[in-house]
Amino acid sequence: MAAILVNTRNITAPLTGVQRYTVEMLRELADEVAPAGPWLNLRGKLGHLWEQTVLPSKVYGRLLWSPGNTGPLAVRNQVVTVHDLAMFDQAQCYRDGFGHWYRWLMPRLVRRVRAVIVNSRFTRDRLLAMTEVEPSRVHVVHLGVCSHFRPDAGGAPKLPFRRYILCLGSLEPRKNLPRLLHAWQTISPSLDPDLGLVLAGGEGSRLIYPEQALPLPPRTCAIGRVPEAELPGLLANATAFAYPSLYEGFGLPPLEAMASGVPVLSSRAGALAETLGNAALLIDPKDVGAIAAGLRTITLDQSLRKSLQHRGFEQARRFQWRTCALATKAVFAHVLETQSSDVPVLDHHDPLAGRRPHTPDHGVPRAMLKVLDRRRAA
CATH class of the missing domain: 3.40.50.2000 (Glycogen Phosphorylase B;)
Incomplete structure (x- = not known):
């Protein structure tokens, strides 16, 4: 059974920056992580409800990685990636319901989890300024650029301008x-x-x-x-x-x-x-x-x-997805090395603590890799 479970709820959304990051990391770490996401395309409130109530029951003592800004508060043994703090710094750009939820959840989540990954020093500084998270638990890991972005990439779609x-x-x-x-x-x-x-x-x-x-x-x-x-x-x-x-x-x-x-x-x-x-x-x-x-x-x-x-x-x-994956693995390794000594795997009240899954999972399944290929080529 893979030691690291990945919260893949966010890849049901259209492919933008956060989803690209998740897809590329699943590909780079395919042999070392196992995905966990809703079977249905759950967006909005239903997606967050699944994340907070169903996902914790799938952890089974493993380290959970939530790469899309949010994760379940019930799971302490977790690494979360925070891509930005725009819902705080640019609150006027978001609807009230969405903004209120993120502004309530994120400070609690980053203080609770084992480690936080951010994409830039700017985001790290903003996160430390706005929360009480310990600086040593916040790690800067830059994103990467896909190799298919190059000067000879081919022709442009038909456009009305030369x-x-x-x-x-x-x-x-x-x-x-x-x-x-x-x-x-x-x-x-x-x-x-x-x-x-x-x-x-x-x-x-x-x-x-x-x-x-x-x-x-x-x-x-x-x-x-x-x-x-x-x-x-x-x-x-x-x-x-x-x-x-x-x-x-x-x-x-x-x-x-x-x-x-x-x-x-x-x-x-x-x-x-x-x-x-x-x-x-x-x-x-x-x-x-x-x-x-x-x-x-x-x-x-x-x-x-x-x-x-x-x-x-x-x-x-300077920005490669392989480099991003290696730095992310280093964060996981540090957390796993200290896991048994200071933090319980799940909250003591979790009724599923200690239970094992009925079927083992070893890395990202081939079926999901095919889905990721289609996402990249669609």
């Missing part, structure tokens, strides 16, 4: 799209008429995010959620990548753009300056004028474009 600036991410308030659209409307008449702005990404769940109006100015199109198989080509063929987000706990999309050989214009908010370093043109996301000037510069300044392409490619190479 050249385009790409903005990739969920269409939700934190991504700062109204200011980007305002800046584009201001600057686009002075740019190449064959250059357009492409917004790629699905709408954020209405259970999580408030509605926002996004009237599209001329030479702009929103193409919705892009199939995983088409995403590398879409990135590689972009003239530039724009990411004016108000808050990020890491910043995976601009790194993927860098790996694709595309110059990046990014906000410096949250962890973005830490993740991207000097390989992106950084701007104040709340300054529409700065965004507009950045769009002009990254489109017209050929010397800067070449420099950003070179620096961006080198920056992206």
Whole structure:
């Protein structure tokens, strides 16, 4: 029986950053972990109910890893990955019910579990400032960039523009799209008429995010959620990548753009300056004028474009999923080494403590690996 159980509730949702992280880690650690998720596609309240009430009964004395921001409070012998604290720092970007639940759960959970993994020093500092968790239990493990993001990734999907600036991410308030659209409307008449702005990404769940109006100015199109198989080509063929987000706990999309050989214009908010370093043109996301000037510069300044392409490619190479997996395994190993000496495996009141599963599980089943392959190629 695998010593580590993975809470896979989050991969029933559409593939975005948290889900990509979970999928890639399941692949890298396939021989060493066992997945545990609901059979049905449980979203929202039902998903959280399953996580808090059913998942604890599946642990059977093993270490539980919850890679998607939340986990069951009943299980102390747990490692949880916290990707950001946006529900605290950007509370206005979330619906009240969702925000209240996360703001109630997360401080209690991180104080209770054996270890916490975060994606950046920025998120670690914010977590320590907002909770009473012991600093030695919070570990920074950077994310990785998939190898299929590269300059020769193939052709782009059919678009109404010969050249385009790409903005990739969920269409939700934190991504700062109204200011980007305002800046584009201001600057686009002075740019190449064959250059357009492409917004790629699905709408954020209405259970999580408030509605926002996004009237599209001329030479702009929103193409919705892009199939995983088409995403590398879409990135590689972009003239530039724009990411004016108000808050990020890491910043995976601009790194993927860098790996694709595309110059990046990014906000410096949250962890973005830490993740991207000097390989992106950084701007104040709340300054529409700065965004507009950045769009002009990254489109017209050929010397800067070449420099950003070179620096961006080198920056992206620093982030590998294998490295992420090895660092994650090191956290697990440290927890397992100290497990028997100081923390009970389950709460003493858990009626299932000590029971064994009816069938053993050894790593991620082949059937799930096939599902993960389909998720990546869909």
